Amino acid sequence: MTETQLPAALAEPVTRVRPGWTTLLFLANIGLWLGIYAPIQILLPEQAELLDAADKELVFGIVTGVGAVVSLIANPLVGLASDRTRSRFGRRHPWTLLGAAVGAVGLVVLALAPNVLVMTIGWCVVQAGLNGMLATLTSAVPDRVPVEQRAHIGGLVGISQMLGTVLGAVLVTVVVTSLPGGYVACAVLVLLGAAVFVFRTPDLALPRTWRPPHGWRQVLAELWVSPRAHPDFAWAWSCHFLINLGNSLGTFFLLYFLKDAVHYPDPDTGLLIMMGLYGVALAIGGVAVGHLSDKTGRRKPYVYLSVVVMAAAAFALTTWQTWPAALAASPLLGVGFGAYWAVALAILTQVLPKAQDRAKDLGVINIANLLPQVIAPLLATVILADLGGYPALFAAAGLATLLAGGAVAGVKTVR
Numbered sequence: 001m002t003e004t005q006l007p008a009a010l011a012e013p014v015t016r017v018r019p020g021w022t023t024l025l026f027l028a029n030i031g032l033w034l035g036i037y038a039p040i041q042i043l044l045p046e047q048a049e050l051l052d053a054a055d056k057e058l059v060f061g062i063v064t065g066v067g068a069v070v071s072l073i074a075n076p077l078v079g080l081a082s083d084r085t086r087s088r089f090g091r092r093h094p095w096t097l098l099g100a101a102v103g104a105v106g107l108v109v110l111a112l113a114p115n116v117l118v119m120t121i122g123w124c125v126v127q128a129g130l131n132g133m134l135a136t137l138t139s140a141v142p143d144r145v146p147v148e149q150r151a152h153i154g155g156l157v158g159i160s161q162m163l164g165t166v167l168g169a170v171l172v173t174v175v176v177t178s179l180p181g182g183y184v185a186c187a188v189l190v191l192l193g194a195a196v197f198v199f200r201t202p203d204l205a206l207p208r209t210w211r212p213p214h215g216w217r218q219v220l221a222e223l224w225v226s227p228r229a230h231p232d233f234a235w236a237w238s239c240h241f242l243i244n245l246g247n248s249l250g251t252f253f254l255l256y257f258l259k260d261a262v263h264y265p266d267p268d269t270g271l272l273i274m275m276g277l278y279g280v281a282l283a284i285g286g287v288a289v290g291h292l293s294d295k296t297g298r299r300k301p302y303v304y305l306s307v308v309v310m311a312a313a314a315f316a317l318t319t320w321q322t323w324p325a326a327l328a329a330s331p332l333l334g335v336g337f338g339a340y341w342a343v344a345l346a347i348l349t350q351v352l353p354k355a356q357d358r359a360k361d362l363g364v365i366n367i368a369n370l371l372p373q374v375i376a377p378l379l380a381t382v383i384l385a386d387l388g389g390y391p392a393l394f395a396a397a398g399l400a401t402l403l404a405g406g407a408v409a410g411v412k413t414v415r
Contacts, residue, residue: 021144034193039186042172061380067123078099079359086207095135099136109121150350172185225361230353240369246397278337284338289302305336309333310333318395
């Protein structure tokens with residue numbers, strides 16, 4: 001089937017999206033990221049310490065690592081299923097709502113978890129549901145947003161990730177202070193964000209008569225995207241993986257870092273302050289770079305800039321394990337990550353191999369975002385225990401980030 005024969009739902013978008021649609025996507029993403037990062041940053045570390053104080057880092061690493069393996073499977077498979085869904089309600093919206101509901105159930109399981117096993121099961125359910133939701137929300141960008149608007153929308157998606165993280169931290173440390181209440185509050189907001197987007201925005205449907213060009217077995221085999229056939233896709237994937245690996249190594253254990261290395265008297269409040277600085281800087285970097293990138297049509301120079309800034313933040317914490325250093329590193333990391341996310345979606349969606357497999361291919365790209373969640377907790381546990389502690393951990397984060405700059409240089413079809 002040729003591009004000219006593809007249904008309208010698969011055509012390259014040319015009409016700029018309106019602020020109302022952008023706002024609702026923004027809110028849905030805030031709910032999604034709040035449901036993921038409030039547990040990762042606050043609730044899961046606290047729960048791990050309550051269940052096994054002596055081995056809290058190991059418990060946290062195992063729970064998040066196993067959950068991330070589930071996310072690696074759920075994201076591309078839900079994306080693949082949505083690519084081939086011919087519901088009259090659209091391709092993406094049914095899966096967005098289902099993913100939010102499954103994620104909410106997992107959060108409630110966590111709220112009631114009496115031991116590490118149930119805690120692990122609950123987090124796996126959360127990861128399955130919310131990563132299905134992530135697959136469809138990410139696909140909304142190439143489905144609806146023209147290329148010349150994607151850096152701006154990508155910057156807003158990056159801000160939503162930050163804002164969801166910050167609001168989640170505020171929610172579970174200030175507004176709802178009990179561990180079970182924090183999980184339930186996250187579940188409610190995940191459902192609200194998804195429902196508002198699904199019921200208030202259109203979703204282009206595939207014709208009921210349309211038949212995909214390939215069977216399920218062949219498409220499943222295509223979850224492997226050949227680097228030889230699609231080198232730009234491979235280089236962009238590698239860059240995204242390394243950026244997220246560096247970010248995960250640098251942020252997963254911040255609560256324990258403040259408690260055990262900085263010896264900050266109130267680690268929860270300290271983490272909230274750091275995240276606030278990070279968030280403001282990320283918003284500034286995302287909006288500014290998104291505007292400049294769309295205006296100039298250039299993407300890669302802003303990745304190089306973001307890599308240098310984020311690596312500087314990590315190396316600062318390698319040298320100085322102090323509260324002032326943490327305060328200085330937070331906005332550096334934020335502005336760098338915001339600048340990267342502003343152009344990341346633009347680059348990644350411009351190197352997708354096939355229009356009819358957008359969500360599946362973005363699911364493969366999302367593996368680059370999710371795989372670090374498997375690797376980082378386990379690698380960080382080894383580094384903290386045997387390879388130099390927090391200075392070595394932040395050095396590894398900075399090195400991974402710098403390598404991302406080398407990877408993006410390999411992308412040839414995007415300037």
